[in-house]
Each structure stands twice: as C-alpha cells, then as structure tokens.
Amino acid sequence: MAGKTKVLIRRHTLVTRITHWLNVLAVSLLLMSGLQIFNAHPALYWGAKSTFADPWLSMTKQEIGGEPRGITQVGGLTLDTTGTLGWTGREGMREARGFPAWATLPSWRDLGSGRMWHFFLAWLFVLNGLVYWLWGLLGGHIRKDMLPTRKQLRLGHVLHEIGTHARLKFPKGDEARSYNVIQKATYLAVIALVLPLMVVTGLCMSPGFNATVPWLIDLFGGRQGARSVHFICAGLVVAFVLVHLALVLVSGVWNNMRSMITGKYAIETEGGAA
C-alpha cells in the first residue's frame, strides 16, 4: 500500500472554465486595442492635464548623432528601445510609433478602429467579470476556493510557501487539492483589485462619465492620472499573465491545461485510498 496512485479530481467548474477563456480572449484583445489607443499619444502624465514638456513616461523617435533612435523615458530613466518602442519595426521598415505593429489591434495606425474594438471588448470583459463575480459570491467559489484559510495565513506557512515556490517545488497529494496561499493572494489581487481598477480608470477617461460621477476621477488625481493608472494596471495584468504562463508550464502543463478545459486535474495520493 506504499505506492503512489494518480487520481483525477474535479478542479474547475464549468463557469470558471468558460469565464476564464472568455477573459483570455477579451483581455488579450483589450490589451492590443489599448496599445493602439496609447499610440495616438504615447506619453503619460499625473494630475488633471498634460504637461507636454514633462511626461513621466514617453516613447519618441529622436535623432541621436544623425541617426533616428527609439527613446523610451520613464521618470529619470532614458532607454534606447529602437526596434521595439518609439521607433519600431525591422531595420529599413521602421515607423515612429509607441508600441510596434505586432502589439496593436489593428496592426496599422487607426485610432478609430482601436477605440471601436476596445469599447466592444470592454462589454465582453465587464459582463464576463460580472457573471464570474456573481456566481463566485453566490455559489461559494470565492469563499471556498479563493479566500485563504486561517491555517494558510500563518506567517510560518506563508514563508514556507514562498520558499518552495522560489525553488519551483509545487504541492503534491492532498495539498494540491486546493490553491496554495500565494496562488490565492495573487488571483485575489488580480480579480478583486487590478481588473476592477481597469474598469474604473477606463470609465474615468470618459468626459461624459466624469460629469456624472465627478468624485471618482479625483481618486486618481484627475484624468491624466486615471490614464496613467489604467496603463500601469494593464502592465500589471501583462506581468501576471507572464508569471502565470511560466508557472503553468513548469508545474505540469498538460495537467493544468486539461483542468482548465475539461475540469479534471490529476493529483498523486499516497496508498491509493482516495
């Protein structure tokens, strides 16, 4: 009875799986159309208005030593990003634009189409998010699967989890039945903080909405502040997705993919008495 047995458990419900993949579609296209919109004025400011001479972030084409270069400036930092940001594309086919053609929807410069896509996808994103949240709150998914247990919140356990994560050792057996505390904290930060902030800051960029709910934009120090927070949150989403994909790859890519498609997730149990 000492051998290890693989058992399939029910990991993700149908609602989780459907909303997850709709979100993948919506967020990736929102990102690409968002970069198209950003490219119309690839500079960010704080406060209510643009101080054109002094953005905190900008992507420009500049002549340096008689040669055009893509220059990205973030705060006091100046980076040469020729080919990728500011002066983009392959040698000989370069264009002066913030993000390159491969990152935007559509690939060519077209603010009108970018906005049309963005506002359409925002509906998909918001409705999908509402379904997830309503179902998650009423059906217990948030409480049972997402909120850390008291045991998980003990400092010793959190430090232990950070240690095992850093060595890319993932929970096995019964511990793999539920999300670990780092997973729970990250997922909660994304679904409860970053994604709702994207919606709120997005609404704050509408002058019509500003007049209706004037106090909301003050939370971000004004419209340009809201635009900056919108961009930063998009960056956080990209960072989350990159780490998420990397961890999906190293913690058993086929098992993870199967669980998000069919719902079934394989875990190893001691003695086969599952």
Added chain:
Amino acid sequence: MSANRRHWLRAAGASVAGLWLAACDRLTQDPTVVGVLRRAERLTYRAQRAVTDRKALAREFAVADISRDFRANGSTRPDSEAYQAMLADNFAGYRLVVDGLVEQPRQFSLGEIRAMPARSQITRHDCVEGWSSIGKWKGARLGPLLDLAGLKPTARYVVFHCADTLEQTLDGTGQYYESIDLIDAYHPQTILAYEMNDATLPVKHGAPLRLRVERQLGYKQAKYVMRIEVVDRLDAVDEFGQTRLGRGRGGYWPDRGYEWYAGI
C-alpha cells in the same frame, strides 16, 4: 532542449502569433464584424445616456489650473481665400449664418454675438488622442442664440459648418463640420467661444468662433464656425442619393470612424 527542438518551437510560436495578428487585421476590415462592433458602440452610447444626467455640468477649474501649453490640433490656420480675407480684416466682415429648420434665418456679426448672454468657464479639453489641456473660455450661450432664430418643431440636431478643410476630396466631404443634439445645444456650458484665457480667441484655436460642448472629446469642439444649420436628421440624402452632410455620420471625424457621441 535541443537546438532543433528550440528552433521548431520558436517557428511554431511565430506562426501562431502571425496567424493571430493576421486574423485581427482581417476582422477589422470585415464589414460584418465592423457592423457588430458598431452595434456595441450604440449600446455604449445608450448605456451612457441611461446613467448620465444630461444636464450635469462638466467640472470647472481654478485659474491656477489653466494650461500654459494648450495644444492646438487639426487645422491651425484655414487656407481658404475667404477665411484669409476675413482674418486680414480682423473679422469685421464676418457674419455667423443661422439657418435650416428655424422660423427666421439670421446672420450675426461678431459685435452682436459679443452682446448676447455670455458665459465664462475654465474647463478641461480632452483630445481623443489621450491628452488633456485646461483653458478658460468665454462665449455666447448657444441656446439663447438659437432662440433668436426660433427652432421649428421638427428640429433635432444643430450642425456647425467650419471654414477649414482637413482633407482635399472631390466630393467636398473633407470640409470640417460637427453636430450635436438639442439637449447638448441648450446645455448651459455649450457656448460659441470668442475669448480664450481672457484674450481674443487665437487663430490656431478657432477664431473667430469655436464651439465648446463640454463633456465631449476635442474633435466635437468645432473651430472656425461659419454657419449653424438646424436639421431633423444627419444622414439625409439629396435627389442624387448623396448624403447632404459629409458622409452622413454627423461630423468630419465621425465620418472617419470616431463616435458621433464623443462622451467616451
């Protein structure tokens, strides 16, 4: 991982990304897809109208907030001979035409417009590109000005014909124009500005008259307003099947893919 396998993976990744990008571009050019996206745009517009108090005022700022670097976009100097002649004459010969679905078509000189009920406001100008500038505007309120001509019961939209041509076209649809509905036309902050930051409105910002319709994006703030036409529909066609106003979507930029209701 062997170099061969790495190479294969990279090629596979590149072709998936390539297909994805090509699909995105194809969809943007597909009329059915664009139709669906446009329907969502109308949903956005209706949703905003549903939650927005149409009489709500746009935020007004303090003198200290005024931008010193207010950017001028679009035309910054109309090149038509008629405009140049008026400018040389300091707009002494300028007459704002008000016609269309009005009881009494009128013409107003700048002196007459300056004597009308006026309003001053320091507001934020939000360009569709993403930047914002804050400026102080003074101008004649559009509502009382329209009342001098008297609207006919069928009136629904107010169209602003401008002096600038942004694109040279054979059919004349490169002429700048914009339009708003009557609720926005009678909104207290909707003015025909002749002053900016306590000085005569500069040419690059739309002299002699510029529409300020706060709560909407910059391209609605029509510059170089020459004629106000009151209409019942924006997509009317003439006897040759040609749209009477631009390409029928209510404005130079709406004709080119931007939202007519630029509250977003």
